[in-house]
Amino acid sequence: MNIKKYGLLLMLFCFFYSGLHAQTKKNTTHSGSAASIARGKIVYANICLACHMADGGGVQNMNPPLTQTTYVLGNKTALIKIVLNGFKEDVEINGQTYSNNMTPHSDLKDQQIADVLTYVRKSFGNKAGAISMVEVKKVRAANVAPAK
C-alpha cells in the first residue's frame, strides 16, 4: 500500500523535476549565440521558411530539409556559399533529390547570414557550431558568384 503511494510520489517528482530541468537548460545557453539565434530565427521566418518550412523539414521532392544534412552540419564555407550563391545542383541530399531552385541571398548582410545559419545549425535537432559574421565576411570576399 505504502510502497504504491511512494511510487506515485516518485513519479510525480520525476515529472516536475524533468520540467524544471528543461527550464534551466534553456536558460543556460551562451548569451552571445542566444542573441544570434534569436535574430537568425527572424531572418529564417522572413526568407527561408517559405521553402524549408517552419519545422525545417522542407517539402517532399521540392525543397530539402535542413535537418541533419551534410550541408547544414558540414563545412561552413560551403554552407555560407549556399546562401550567397543559391543552390541548384542535381545532387542527392540525404538520399533524395529536390527539384526546386534556391535563389541567391547575397543581399543579406554578413551578420544576417551568420545569424540565420547559426539558428539553422542549432535548431530542428541540429547541434553544430555557430557561424560568425567574420567567417561570412571572409567567404563573401573570396566568393566568385557562379555564371548565370
Place this chain on the structure above:
Amino acid sequence: MKMKKVLILLLPVFAVIGLIVFNACKSADRDAVDTANAGLTLPDGFSAIAVADNLGSARHLVVTPEHDIYVHIASAKNSKGILVLHEEGNKTTLKTSFANYGGTGIAIKDGYLYASNNTEVYRYKLNDKEEVINPDEPEKIVTGLLSKRMHQPKAIALDNNGNLYVNIGAYSNACSDFDPDKKGCPILDSAAGIWQFKSDKPNQHYGDGIRYAGGLRNVVGLAWNQQDNQLFVMQHGRDALHDLYPNLYTVHQSAELPAECMFALKQGDNAGWPYVYYDWMQNKNLLGPEYGGDGKKPADPKFINPVAAYPGHYAPDGLLFYTGDQFPEKYKNGAFIAFHGSWNRAPEPQAGYCVVFQPFKDGKPDGKWEVFADGFAGTPEQKASGRAVHRPCGLAQGPDGSLYVTDDNKGTIYKISYKK
C-alpha cells in the same frame, strides 16, 4: 491528517491519469470517424473506400472496363513504373507490373496504353481485354523532351483525331533566372506549354510536334473535353509574390495569389506566363511584377483569360470530365480537379489537399466550384503545416461511374461511389 496530505499530493496524478484516459477515448472516437469513408468527407449519398494502399508515389491512373487499374508511379524502383491492379469486390490485387521508368502521364486511347516519363512518351498495344500485350517492348512515340529540375513530369492527354498532347513545364518560377534584363523569356520556345504530336508516329522530336499553346508555367492536370471537343488544362501558378516583391504584395496576398487557373485551349493560344498572372480576388488578368506590374496594372489582352480560377498554390494535379451515369445529374459533364495541396502559403496555413467539383454547362464552367472530397491531409494540424498524410494527384472514372483518386504520398487509391 497524513492520509489527507498524501491525497492532496496525489490529486495532480489523478488529473494526469484522467486526462490520458480522456484523450485515449477521444482519439478512439476520431479513429472511428476517420475509417468511415477512408477518412474522407463527401457530399450526402457518396461513400469512399481505399481499394489500394502503400503503392508508393501513385500519380495518374486509368481504369478499364474489365476493372484493371493502371497506375503510374513517380519513381520506378525494381522496374515497376506502372502497376496493374485488378479490382474485385472493392478490393484490389496486384496483377502485374512493368515499365523501367517512373512518371506521371498515363492514358488509354483506341487500343493503346500511353505512358510518359520526364523526357519520353511510350505506347503499348492492348488486347481486347485492355491488357498490355508486350510490356517489355513499347513503341517510343515522343523522345528528347526537356527536363531540367523543375516541373519535369510530362502529363498527357489524347483527342479523337489521332493527336497526343504533352505538357512541357517551365524549368523556372517566373523566368527571372533566364531573363535578368527583361528582354523576353528565352525558354518559351521549348518549354512552358502544351505540345501536340501524332499519337501513332514513332520517335517524334520537338520538330515533329506543334507548340499547341504556350505561356503555361506548368500543367499536370489536363483532359480532353468530349462535349465541345477541346483541351482543358490546369496551370500551376507562380510562387513567392511577397518573398520577391514585399513592397507590392502582403504575406496574405502571396498566400492566395496568383490563382490556379483552368484554361480552355485552342491552337495558338498564349496564357501569358511569365508576363502575367491571374488575380482571382479582383477577377483580373494582371501584369507580372517582373515585367513592370504592381498588383493592379492589367495584362496585355493578347493573353487568354482562364475560364475558371482557384485559390493560390492549391496545385491542381488531376483533371477529369465526368461522363458517368452513377453520380447525380449535376455532375454529368462537369469537371473534377485533384488539388495536391500547397507548400507556398507559409507562414499562413497550407491548404488544398482536396478534390473539387466544377459545374459545367455546354462545355464551359458554370457556377462556383465546390469542395467535393476533403480530409486527405489528416488532422487540421497536419494540413496547416503541410505535413499532409495523403495528397490527391490523379483522377479516373471507373466502368460503373465511380471516381478513383490516387494519393502520391502514401500510395492510396480511393474509390468514391454514389448511392441514392
